[in-house]
Amino acid sequence: MTTKAIQNSVITDLKLAPEGHLKIDWVEAHMPVLSRIRKQFEQEQPFKGLKVAISLHLEAKTAYLAKVVQAGGAEVTITGSNPLSTQDDVCAALVEDGVTVFAKYNPDPKEYKELMIRALENKPDLIIDDGGDLVSILHSERPDLLENVRGGAEETTTGILRLKAMDKEGQLKFPMVAVNDAYCKYLFDNRYGTGQSVWDGINRTTNLVVAGKTVVVVGYGWCGKGVAMRAKGLGANVIVTEIDAIKAVEAYMDGFHVMPMIEAAKVGDFFVTVTGNRDVIRGEHYDVMKDGAILSNAGHFDVEVNKPELEERSVSVRTVRRNIEEYQLKDGRKMYVLAEGRLVNLAAGDGHPAEIMDMTFALQALSLKYVNERYKEIGATVVNVPYELDEQVARYKLESLGFGIDRLTEEQRAYLDSWQEH
Structure with a gap:
């Protein structure tokens, strides 16, 4: 063979x-x-x-x-x-x-x-x-x-x-x-795996401090939960953007700021997309972003960060470090895209x-x-x-x-299976 x-x-x-x-x-x-x-x-x-x-x-x-x-x-x-x-x-x-x-x-x-x-x-x-x-x-x-x-x-x-x-x-x-x-x-791989590996990829690629920075997590599914949790652990101020009201409330109760992307775009230092959808960061957001904003994607396809609309606003694009592309905008601001907008934890790291x-x-x-x-x-x-x-x-x-867990006794099982008054 x-x-x-x-x-x-x-x-x-x-x-x-x-x-x-x-x-x-x-x-x-x-x-x-x-x-x-x-x-x-x-x-x-x-x-x-x-x-x-x-x-x-x-x-x-x-x-x-x-x-x-x-x-x-x-x-x-x-x-x-x-x-x-x-x-x-x-x-x-x-x-x-x-x-x-x-x-x-x-x-x-x-x-x-x-x-x-x-x-x-x-x-x-x-x-x-x-x-x-x-x-x-x-x-x-x-x-x-x-x-x-x-x-x-x-x-x-x-x-x-x-x-x-x-x-x-x-x-x-x-x-x-x-x-x-x-x-x-989704409890372990998506939350703990993505949460750790995304920041492994970002940190090894940028070699920049996360503590004190503002991190925008786009999407609060299980992957987003992990990314936000680990960003908080690294000392970041974390903002979550969502389209789902229930997930947005969950993010708020987990201790994160919640706001629309157009508002988060104005204050973010690091952006991580984890939605599975396209164009969640796009032209209108680039127009208000800070100089030096770092854009990364942890969704499967490289469509979450709209690169064509970023290119339209740029006068030059160059690779400034392995897996970092610098886009210089017409007004002088610079944006940085990690791993070509592909999965940052795998394209710029070793994955989970x-x-x-x-x-x-x-x-x-x-x-x-x-x-x-x-x-x-x-x-x-x-x-x-x-x-x-x-x-x-x-x-x-x-x-x-080397861990063990308890098992129900027969009496406990019968109690849980019974509908009658106990």
């Missing part, structure tokens, strides 16, 4: 593999839940004889997930889900481990799309998607590759929004498990901590097994992760930490 992977893969340089192996070994040592599932998969072989295509941010933690799926008997093909988050050394290491890889760091848009299509041309039985790109290509550009697909699992909020739109229109051709909506995903992705990728692995076993009865629709799988991952996590 290794020879086949080497012959078929499209990567930057196989010689980079030693460094990639070190990265994968490091995260494996800090992902005990996924390692436990790997042992189960090695014994059960749930994917024996099947082909699995994966599109995720291609770094070490994703690589370990690919190896776990491979350990379950699958022939795995993997591609990136963001051109700036792919790590070439990790790609090389995966190829040496027998995984076919179609990914490079920072390919041009045409090649990036072609690499994704190449990953699908293996005609997978199962897919793991991030942002809905594989599903979109299968349904629009390459329906000829749909014939073997039993189902899959989706990683992100953005991807689930796309899937649900397809499902509503009756266009979805196979079942997809909404991994992002699992409790363990390994311990966080341990739980998320455990959900991915178990969800893939679940959809493979039940794809006929599920049908072509979007389904949630079964609670028992969610709870299983949390239980494995507790056990890996």
Whole structure:
């Protein structure tokens, strides 16, 4: 299988593999839940004889997930889900481990799309998607590759929004498990993972102090909650902008200022978008921003910060530091965009901590097994992760930490199940 992977893969340089192996070994040592599932998969072989295509941010933690799926008997093909988050050394290491890889760091848009299509041309039985790109290509550009697909699992909020739109229109051709909506995903990955990794990316890229600055968090979903919480912990004054009145009240009661974006734009030093929508920072906001404002995005696609409207207002654009573009406006003010407006925590960092992705990728692995076993009865629709799988991952996590929890006695269970007066 290794020879086949080497012959078929499209990567930057196989010689980079030693460094990639070190990265994968490091995260494996800090992902005990996924390692436990790997042992189960090695014994059960749930994917024996099947082909699995994966599109995720291609770094070490994703690589370990690919190896776990491979350990379950699958022939795995993997591609990136963001051109700036792919790590070439990790790609090389995966190829040496027998995984076919179609990914490079920072390919041009045409090649990036072609690499994704190449990953699908293996005609997978199962897919793991991030942002809905594989599903979109299968349904629009390459329906000829749909014939073997039993189902899959989706990683992100953005991807689930796309899937649900397809499902509503009756266009979805196979079942997809909404991994992002699992409790363990949005409570831990979205809040603690995004919260930490966004500031890891911003801090390593800018090397500027956060304490005392004003941070504007655009969107107060689970990712926004994490970003705001960590900004507060770093000593920032935090403003939240929202379109949802309930979330806005929540942000206020969590101790943050709440105001419309047009007002927040006037006072922000750092801006982080986490909405899954487009143009949440746009022309009218640039017109009132302070000189030196730093703009970053933590949503899946690079459409949240409207770069064309920023370019229209600029007389020059230059790269002033790795992953920092400086836009000088006609009136002399300067704005800085991090990581081209792409996911700042991955394009300018290493993504979520390994311990966080341990739980998320455990959900991915178990969800893939679940959809493979039940794809006929599920049908072509979007389904949630079964609670028992969610709870299983949390239980494995507790056990890996050496913690235990209480269990209901029979009397307590009967009390909770009874409607009669006690």
